[in-house]
Amino acid sequence: MADTTAPTLTLPDNLTREASGPAGAVVTFSATASDAVAGPVPVSCTPSSGSTFAIGTTTVTCTASDTAGNVASGSFTVTITPPGSPPVEAPQHRLFVPVIVR
Incomplete structure (x- = not known):
């Protein structure tokens, strides 16, 4: 049986950190x-x-591949705020499912 399913990728939510200096932050x-x-x-x-x-927003792109060559990819953002600025709330990933009531 051939493996045709990509791995399942688990990434962090969008991140916000305060800069530790003029270059930004580590x-x-x-x-x-994980692959089935x-x-x-x-x-x-x-x-x-x-x-x-x-300082600013950077998109982090991640990929994973299994031994059969199936590839999964995804991304999240890292926002670095200037030192001393008020915290910024990053939007959370949300799934909205429409419900039809008859």
Whole structure:
């Protein structure tokens, strides 16, 4: 039986951090992936966890592939605010399901 299903990618919600200096802030995060056949598979994110993020909003793109070549990808944002600025609430991921009542 051929594996035709991409791994399941688990990413953090959008992140907001305060800059620790003029260059921005070092941000760490965790991204994981699991495949139904291969089990846990490596995840590659750009920029990577532990990178220095500049003030502003940066999109982090992550990918994972299994041994059959199936690829999963996703993204989230990292927002760095200037030192001393009020906190910014990042929007949460929401799923809205329409309900029709007859």
